[in-house]
Amino acid sequence: MEAAIEKTNKAQLQKEMKKQQRKLMLKRLLRSRMALTGFIILIVATIITFAAPLITSHDPLQVDPVNRLQAPSADHYFGTDDVGRDVFSRVVYGIQESMFVGLAVAFVTAILGIIFGLYSAYYNTLDHIIMRINDGLMAFPSILLAIAIMAALGPKTVNVIIALSVVYTPLIARVVRSSALVIKEQTYIEAMKSMGGSSNRIIWRHIAPNTLSPLLVQATFVFAMAIINEAMLSFLGAGIPAPEPSLGNILYDGKNVITKAWWMTLFPGLAVILITLGLNMFGDGMRDILDPHSNKSN
Amino acid sequence: MSEHLLEVNQLKTHFKTETGQVTAVDGISFHIDEGETLGVVGESGCGKSVTSESILRLLNERKGNTTYEGEINYRGKDLLNVSMKEMRKIRGNEISMIFQDAMSSLNPVYTVGNQIMETIILHQNLSKKEAEQKAIDMLALTGIPSPEKRIHEYPHELSGGMKQRVMIAQALSCRPNLLIADEPTTALDVTIQSQILDLMEDLKKEYDMGIMFITHDLGVVAEICTRVIVMYLGQIVEEATVKDLFDQPLHPYTKGLIKSIPQLDGERKKDLFVIKGKVPTLNDVPKGCRFASRCSFSTDKCVEEEPPTFEHTPEHKVKCWHYKEILEKEGADFGKERTTTASH
Numbered sequence: 001m002e003a004a005i006e007k008t009n010k011a012q013l014q015k016e017m018k019k020q021q022r023k024l025m026l027k028r029l030l031r032s033r034m035a036l037t038g039f040i041i042l043i044v045a046t047i048i049t050f051a052a053p054l055i056t057s058h059d060p061l062q063v064d065p066v067n068r069l070q071a072p073s074a075d076h077y078f079g080t081d082d083v084g085r086d087v088f089s090r091v092v093y094g095i096q097e098s099m100f101v102g103l104a105v106a107f108v109t110a111i112l113g114i115i116f117g118l119y120s121a122y123y124n125t126l127d128h129i130i131m132r133i134n135d136g137l138m139a140f141p142s143i144l145l146a147i148a149i150m151a152a153l154g155p156k157t158v159n160v161i162i163a164l165s166v167v168y169t170p171l172i173a174r175v176v177r178s179s180a181l182v183i184k185e186q187t188y189i190e191a192m193k194s195m196g197g198s199s200n201r202i203i204w205r206h207i208a209p210n211t212l213s214p215l216l217v218q219a220t221f222v223f224a225m226a227i228i229n230e231a232m233l234s235f236l237g238a239g240i241p242a243p244e245p246s247l248g249n250i251l252y253d254g255k256n257v258i259t260k261a262w263w264m265t266l267f268p269g270l271a272v273i274l275i276t277l278g279l280n281m282f283g284d285g286m287r288d289i290l291d292p293h294s295n296k297s298n
Numbered sequence: 299m300s301e302h303l304l305e306v307n308q309l310k311t312h313f314k315t316e317t318g319q320v321t322a323v324d325g326i327s328f329h330i331d332e333g334e335t336l337g338v339v340g341e342s343g344c345g346k347s348v349t350s351e352s353i354l355r356l357l358n359e360r361k362g363n364t365t366y367e368g369e370i371n372y373r374g375k376d377l378l379n380v381s382m383k384e385m386r387k388i389r390g391n392e393i394s395m396i397f398q399d400a401m402s403s404l405n406p407v408y409t410v411g412n413q414i415m416e417t418i419i420l421h422q423n424l425s426k427k428e429a430e431q432k433a434i435d436m437l438a439l440t441g442i443p444s445p446e447k448r449i450h451e452y453p454h455e456l457s458g459g460m461k462q463r464v465m466i467a468q469a470l471s472c473r474p475n476l477l478i479a480d481e482p483t484t485a486l487d488v489t490i491q492s493q494i495l496d497l498m499e500d501l502k503k504e505y506d507m508g509i510m511f512i513t514h515d516l517g518v519v520a521e522i523c524t525r526v527i528v529m530y531l532g533q534i535v536e537e538a539t540v541k542d543l544f545d546q547p548l549h550p551y552t553k554g555l556i557k558s559i560p561q562l563d564g565e566r567k568k569d570l571f572v573i574k575g576k577v578p579t580l581n582d583v584p585k586g587c588r589f590a591s592r593c594s595f596s597t598d599k600c601v602e603e604e605p606p607t608f609e610h611t612p613e614h615k616v617k618c619w620h621y622k623e624i625l626e627k628e629g630a631d632f633g634k635e636r637t638t639t640a641s642h
Contacts, residue, residue: 014450124360187402194354194397195390195417195468205416209407 028289035285041278048092049099058086060093060245069261079263081253090245091267097246098227098275101160105226108165110219113172114211118203120173121180131177134170142167146229150238160230160239167229168222175218179211213290220283224276231272247272302329303508304353304393304476308368311345311352320580322348324532325368330476330508337523337540338512339555343577345532346512350478353377353510354395355385372476391421394469398481400462404453410437410464411449414471421472436467440497459490463497470501477502478510483518495522516559520544525613528552531577531588534607538614548616548625550593587619595620 029035048055058076064084072079078087116134120127137145149163183189184207192206227247233239234248242249247268254264311323323345330336338346351357355377357364370377372393377385389395397403404413414433418424424432430449437445440463453461462482469477479498483491499522502509511523519526519540526543528536528551536549547553554573575592578584584591590600597620605619618624 013447017450187397187399188405190356191395191397191403191465191468192405193356193389194395196386196388196420197390197416198386201420206405210405 025289029285032285032288034281035289038278038280038282038285041274042282045095045099045275045278049096052092052096056086056089056092058089060085060089061243062086069257071261072263078267079261081250081261081264082257087250087264087267090250091247091271093245094247094250094268095271095275097157097240097244098230098272101157101164101230101240102223102227102275102279104161105164105168106219106223108161109168109172109222110215112165112169113218114176114208114215116169116173117176117211118180118208121177121184122199122203122207127177130173134173137166137170142225143229143232146233147236147238150233155238155241157240157244160233163233164226164229168225171222172215172218175214176211179214180207183207183210213286217283217287217290220279220286224279224283227279228272228276301331302371303332303373304510305329305371306349306353306368307371309349309352309370310367311348311357312365312367313357314363314365315581317581321583322532322580323352324583326527326529326532326534327368328527328534328537330510332475332508333502333506334524335502335509335511335522337519337526338510338529339514339516339519339526340529341514341577343580344529346514346529347480348532349529350395350480350510350512353478354389354393355382356395387421390417390469390474391472392474393476393478394472394474395478395480396462396465396469396482398484400458400465400482400485403465404461406453409450409452410456414449414464414468417468418471432471433467436471437464439470439501440464440467441493442467458486459493462486462490462494466494466497466501470505473505474507476508476510478512480512481514482511484513484515491518492521498522516555528555531583532580533588533617534615535589535617536615542611542614546614546625548610548614548621549589549618550595550624551589587617595624 029039062085064080066084067080068082068084070076070080076086076088078091081087081090116130120130146163146167149166150159153159153162189202189206192202197206230239230246231248231251234246235252237252239248240246250268251265254261254268258265306329307327308325309323309327310321310325313320313322326349328336338349340346348357352366353370366378368378372388377388380388404410411430411433414436415426415429418429418432419426433449434445437448442448442460442463456464483494486494495518498509513519523540525537525539527534528549530551536543536547536552543552544556547556551573554571557571558573560570573592578588578591584601585604586602587593587596587600587605590596593600599619605617607615607617608621609615610621
């Protein structure tokens with residue numbers, strides 16, 4: 001009986017401590033105005049992504065030649081495009097597409113980057129091989145490399161994700177490797193070795209968690225860059241194939257009628273700018289929050 | 299012979315460097331028995347830590363960066379010949395190590411309980427719950443108040459002395475037979491230092507384990523060690539029981555070390571004794587006696603020929619050509635004058 005009470009007490013204590021920590025994190029986030037702004041923009045973008053069918057009244061692919069190039073109105077908030085499609089719906093679904101591609105790229109690069117980064121930091125020979133490949137990939141301008149990969153794979157959403165992941169994995173691998181190199185020399189790693197920990201245990205349980213905060217920050221930036229590059233690829237016709245709405249596609253369609261229909265370029269353009277700005281602000285803020293050394297506000 | 303817990307025989311540890319091969323530990327032999335504390339003394343860079351890391355094979359052996367010669371016999375097993383897998387089973391389980399820098403010996407992202415439990419689960423077939431209970435018991439054993447709360451704390455929430463206690467709890471959680479303590483009290487202030495030393499002494503008695511205690515503090519040696527080896531530039535220059543070492547040090551280097559301990563009594567204005575000269579680098583080891591260039595007794599023979607290890611008594615060995623003459627000249631008084639202060 002007593003033991004049971006003690007157990008619940010212990011569990012409660014633990015829960016409370018975790019709660020406190022989370023509270024502290026949130027407090028720091030709220031205090032940093034930049035991170036907060038970025039965070040709000042991201043939340044809005046996420047809501048748009050998930051609620052796309054609910055907030056749009058028109059099918060983004062529905063052509064309506066009679067009502068083409070109409071200025072923004074109560075029926076078409078962002079007007080219509082050169083074949084009469086509702087720009088608002090297209091932008092909303094474009095944001096959905098961008099967020100999906102960006103998140104997928106950030107996720108894939110984070111996983112690949114942490115694997116390559118950790119192992120190259122830990123094993124010397126592997127380091128030379130992985131890092132030389134990395135250097136090779138980084139030597140190409142990222143957009144050119146992405147276009148080349150897209151040309152080889154063909155325009156498809158999955159291929160955009162693959163191409164951008166190849167382009168950005170080296171970036172993450174570098175960041176993870178550099179912080180893992182520092183962590184690797186810490187006494188607690190040697191201590192773990194002296195306690196009988198195997199290499200894999202040390203790499204994944206003891207080095208990896210310590211590289212998470214720079215990884216998280218870098219992944220946010222990759223997220224932002226992936227959105228820009230996806231738009232760029234789609235604009236150039238090497239990204240998401242035409243009728244599908246994507247921010248880059250809408251911009252491309254709007255380019256031809258820019259003097260007559262400013263709304264076709266303004267709104268998708270704003271969407272790209274705001275989302276990347278939000279992500280960058282959030283990433284910068286996260287860096288300040290997660291890195292105690294750059295904690296100026298405290 | 300084989301009754302010793304650990305017996306190191308002519309151990310040499312070589313490192314590959316850019317300027318060629320360097321021998322950081324050069325043919326040392328010693329042994330540790332169960333229930334005894336062996337002090338390893340010497341100045342920075344003399345190979346104390348390399349010796350301990352060699353025993354656990356913690357040095358980077360990949361690509362021949364580190365090579366060993368000699369034997370390290372632990373309970374009849376030559377540790378230099380076992381596989382890494384077997385070595386991992388020995389580390390933390392049979393031979394444990396605590397480090398000088400308690401501040402950075404704990405991983406900042408895990409709670410201390412988590413880290414102690416990890417070692418326990420690594421070597422013993424216990425459930426998480428049992429391991430947690432054991433971790434709490436271990437922390438209680440090291441004298442940490444309310445251990446059931448402490449195990450949920452992160453390393454940065456603990457003081458230096460607390461962290462060192464956690465390290466000791468972790469190192470002892472699997473009841474090792476041999477504990478290697480690499481300057482475990484250097485980073486702590488004297489009050490905590492004495493508490494930690496007392497704790498180690500108590501735990502040694504309770505667990506009946508051997509301790510290899512690495513330090514450069516002769517005061518600490520006098521406090522807790524049973525036997526001492528003095529190292530200089532990768533070699534053992536003197537081996538003795540604690541009493542012999544302070545009463546009658548034979549090697550000029552040991553004498554110098556003891557003489558340079560600050561005195562509580564006596565003349566205040568007198569400067570501290572200093573051993574003249576500098577330790578030669580490992581790249582450029584003298585061919586004769588390694589201490590010759592700094593020794594006030596050195597002769598041509600010392601410079602030319604490396605001295606063997608002489609047995610003054612079976613328990614007292616020294617690596618010096620002239621220890622007998624030196625002893626006759628001044629030795630008899632040396633001890634008497636020091637005993638009062640050295641063993642404070």
